[in-house]
Amino acid sequence: MSEPKELSSRTRGQSTYQAILAAIRDGIYHPGAPLREEEVAMRLGVSRTPVREALGRLQEKGLLEAAPSRGVAVAVLSMQQIFELYAMREELEGIVARFAAWHATEAEIANLTQINEKFAAATDDPKLAAQLNRQFHARIYDAARNRYLRQAVEDLQETIALLPDTTFIKEGRTATAAKEHVAILDAIRNRDAEAAEQAAVHHIKAALEVRLAISNPGS
Secondary structure, three states: OOOOHHHHHHHHHHHHHHHHHHHHHOOOOOOOOEEOHHHHHHHHOOOHHHHHHHHHHHHHOOOEEEEOOOEEEEOOOOHHHHHHHHHHHHHHHHHHHHHHHHHOOHHHHHHHHHHHHHHHOOOOOHHHHHHHHHHHHHHHHHHHOOHHHHHHHHHHHHHHOOOOOOHHHOOOHHHHHHHHHHHHHHHHHOOOHHHHHHHHHHHHHHHHHHHHHHHOOOO
16 A cells, blocks of 8 residues: 555655755765755755755755855854854753663663774774764663653754764864763763763763864864
């Protein structure tokens, strides 16, 4: 039995939205780059209708911005926006870690440990490290057991996709971040919600320092 036309259209629109977002995150479409319906549709192998819907949704969320004579382009975050973004990350990731300390199962903690071990081994592959880092944090969101908190964090993660490069291009950052993950995990394993929150906040503060360093290499 085929799925209803309306559901099929919504599914294509959502998958197209996620595909464009992934392309932005992976640097295929970098900040300031124009996005044209026809080109995006050809690259993704879909019609222009779901692309048009996805681009409109991305623009509504502030991930794309109007570009004179070019339609839309990937939004460029100002330094002030980056500070605001990381301020929210500190708050939300801290709460996520606190909730995870209350609710994470032993199986989830074991899985997080395995992911972090793979992450720690990816010191020579910043792209892989970034993927594993996202996976690590996504599993903590699962462990927090709060759908509204998860939605807030995932919305923030979409904006984070606008940041150029990954902080793991900085030498030594992957190894340091892996240790920061261990501190978060140890607190979760010990059911110490306050320590988990503090470790998560420290982790995001450290990430901001690296972000600023790679954004201003001459400073």
